[in-house]
Amino acid sequence: MIAVAALIVLLPFAGAVAGLLGSRWPRGGSRTEENDLRANRRAAWIAVSSAAGALAATVWLAVQAAGSDGSGEFFWGELLPGSAEGTLTVIETGGLPISVGLQVDGLSVLTAILVTVVALAVQVYSVGYLRGDSRFPSYSAFISLFTSAMLLVVFAADLLVLYVGWEIMGLCSYLLIGHWWEDRANSRAAVKAFLVTRLGDVAFLFGIFTLGFAAGSFRIDDVIAADLPAGTLVLATMLLLGGVAGKSAQVPLQTWLPDAMAGPTPISALIHAATMVAAGIFIVARLFPVFPQPTLDVLGVLAAIGMLGAALAAFAQDDLKRILAYSTISQLAYMAAALAAGSPDAAIFHLVSHGAFKALLFLCAGAVIHHVGSNLLSHMGGLRRAMPITFWTMTVGFAALMGLPPTSGFFSKDAVILALEHSTSPIRLLLYGSALITVGVTGAYAVRAWLRTFFGEPHVQALPEPEPGTAHVFDGREAPRTMVWPIGLLAVPALLLGFLGLADMDWLSAATSLAVVLLGAAIVYASWRGAPQSDPARLLGPFRAPCEQAFYVDRAYAALVARPILALARGVVRTDTHVVDGAVRGSGRMTMRLSAFARLAQNGNAQLYVTGLLAGILLIAVGAVVWG
Numbered sequence: 001m002i003a004v005a006a007l008i009v010l011l012p013f014a015g016a017v018a019g020l021l022g023s024r025w026p027r028g029g030s031r032t033e034e035n036d037l038r039a040n041r042r043a044a045w046i047a048v049s050s051a052a053g054a055l056a057a058t059v060w061l062a063v064q065a066a067g068s069d070g071s072g073e074f075f076w077g078e079l080l081p082g083s084a085e086g087t088l089t090v091i092e093t094g095g096l097p098i099s100v101g102l103q104v105d106g107l108s109v110l111t112a113i114l115v116t117v118v119a120l121a122v123q124v125y126s127v128g129y130l131r132g133d134s135r136f137p138s139y140s141a142f143i144s145l146f147t148s149a150m151l152l153v154v155f156a157a158d159l160l161v162l163y164v165g166w167e168i169m170g171l172c173s174y175l176l177i178g179h180w181w182e183d184r185a186n187s188r189a190a191v192k193a194f195l196v197t198r199l200g201d202v203a204f205l206f207g208i209f210t211l212g213f214a215a216g217s218f219r220i221d222d223v224i225a226a227d228l229p230a231g232t233l234v235l236a237t238m239l240l241l242g243g244v245a246g247k248s249a250q251v252p253l254q255t256w257l258p259d260a261m262a263g264p265t266p267i268s269a270l271i272h273a274a275t276m277v278a279a280g281i282f283i284v285a286r287l288f289p290v291f292p293q294p295t296l297d298v299l300g301v302l303a304a305i306g307m308l309g310a311a312l313a314a315f316a317q318d319d320l321k322r323i324l325a326y327s328t329i330s331q332l333a334y335m336a337a338a339l340a341a342g343s344p345d346a347a348i349f350h351l352v353s354h355g356a357f358k359a360l361l362f363l364c365a366g367a368v369i370h371h372v373g374s375n376l377l378s379h380m381g382g383l384r385r386a387m388p389i390t391f392w393t394m395t396v397g398f399a400a401l402m403g404l405p406p407t408s409g410f411f412s413k414d415a416v417i418l419a420l421e422h423s424t425s426p427i428r429l430l431l432y433g434s435a436l437i438t439v440g441v442t443g444a445y446a447v448r449a450w451l452r453t454f455f456g457e458p459h460v461q462a463l464p465e466p467e468p469g470t471a472h473v474f475d476g477r478e479a480p481r482t483m484v485w486p487i488g489l490l491a492v493p494a495l496l497l498g499f500l501g502l503a504d505m506d507w508l509s510a511a512t513s514l515a516v517v518l519l520g521a522a523i524v525y526a527s528w529r530g531a532p533q534s535d536p537a538r539l540l541g542p543f544r545a546p547c548e549q550a551f552y553v554d555r556a557y558a559a560l561v562a563r564p565i566l567a568l569a570r571g572v573v574r575t576d577t578h579v580v581d582g583a584v585r586g587s588g589r590m591t592m593r594l595s596a597f598a599r600l601a602q603n604g605n606a607q608l609y610v611t612g613l614l615a616g617i618l619l620i621a622v623g624a625v626v627w628g
Helices: 002-022 033-066 106-129 136-155 159-177 184-215 220-225 230-247 256-262 265-274 276-286 293-316 320-340 344-372 388-402 408-421 428-454 481-504 507-530 536-548 550-601 606-627
Strands: 084-091 098-104
Touching: 002 033, 002 084, 002 098, 002 106, 002 136, 033 106, 033 136, 098 106, 098 136, 098 159, 106 136, 106 265, 106 276, 106 344, 106 481, 136 159, 136 265, 136 276, 159 184, 159 220, 159 230, 159 256, 159 265, 159 276, 184 220, 184 230, 184 256, 230 276, 230 293, 256 265, 256 320, 265 276, 265 320, 265 344, 276 320, 276 344, 293 320, 293 428, 293 536, 293 550, 320 344, 320 408, 320 428, 344 388, 344 408, 344 481, 388 408, 388 428, 388 481, 408 428, 408 481, 408 507, 428 507, 428 536, 507 536, 536 550
Parallel strands: none
Antiparallel strands: 084 098
16 A cells, blocks of 8 residues: 555656656647647646546545545545555654654545645646647646645655655646736735745744754654643744744735635645645644644634634635635634543534535636636626536635535534533633634625626627737637536535535534524625625624734734835845945945055155165164164
């Protein structure tokens, strides 16, 4: 099984290398439009083939793992009773060795299935989405590299090996978010995402060092098995939370995710549904035995704030992709809350379910935006007849997001609510209350987005040709088949995946959360029904502006972090210019003046030299007579 896991990691990596090197060798060696199209086709085949191969290998591994104990059971945290681990090589460092190895267990296989399914869907979808883009080969190669890095995180048996994949994901996210770098919004969003996540990664790396040196090994199993002091565990896991907050866009490092929506929509589906944002939750689940209660309580408080705050922010947005971005922050906070409540199984259940329906929603949003030519809800409306496939599949996605039966979100959300309800955490009431209110707000913003996108009066008009480097706007009623097929593929798990957790349902808890979400949806529907041309976000009243600005967190960071750092940078520049460079320039000027004075004695005048010689001899003679 370890060899198969290595193949799963290496296939997308090989696709990335082949895509970067092989697709850019057009016949004849010249850069023409025809050769660019040929290179794009080769890149598409390479990317899709490697993603499909990784998915097939992952499914084979899951089947083998499910039957390895003879039970054939396949569930979230219990796919394997134990784990299989293999070491490829050991790197001696002079201190603690680095064990380059992979680990296969239920958590890793299940997460790998999610990653490879979404990666394949995104690669196929991107063929139509970036049709005619001359940079498609590098784009598809970076997606393959990103997928390989996430799979390395999933299967890594050593914390430092895991960190390698963790950092490669950060680099690829920067490159992919900024794919259309000519647009300043894209380049700024890419830089912001890179810097914010790197800030959390610094703490994450120190947390790894703290755990590794305290345990005497960086192997994950050794770290979990080690008997570490409580203080060390609290310090190490609090540092790890920095990386978790950065990668999973949790409070207080959540601000990069909504801005990252400036990138291509398939990247939003990949990064913000199944891979990078899921990595933080995966890490806590992987290392859950070492997380002490104080750290889990901190995680729970941040989750309670994040889930409700992000849901309110989503309700006030006019940009469809930003609604989904804030929704992602809120749903990830649900998973963090389940972890804080002591239920990693519920968190991973919702992680997988969310990955399916949120990737579906992002890809559907991309099709809608292509059709309309705008991200804004105020430019949409009446699209259910023009885009029937997108309408029904996105309806499934919104229903799963709200947690309506029989979608996967209904079952996974109930698992989280049930975990919070029966938790022994000291902050149980805070978590449960915040989650239940968020359920209602989620129903409200999901129905608002659904109604304003597909119902009411249509606002689509004749659109100009897109500028170079922007997404293509389709003239047809639906997007190309390469975009429709992935949407249909993801609609299936979004609709049916939750039935795997049917046996553990608590119907009273499910009925309570269902009543709350229907109440939120009904309020928005009644508001919209009474005034179809108005925005139901008006229900927020005076709180609409703070919610729309996400409670001014970006402004707070600008005032408390960005501006002081810029002022300090300007002070450093002035010091360097006027003090350091001034001293250098001043010494140069002084040297020039001294050299000008010394030059008086070296002007090439022989008479002056003879006169100076005789004057010196005379002074020596006089001195000898006087002091002799």
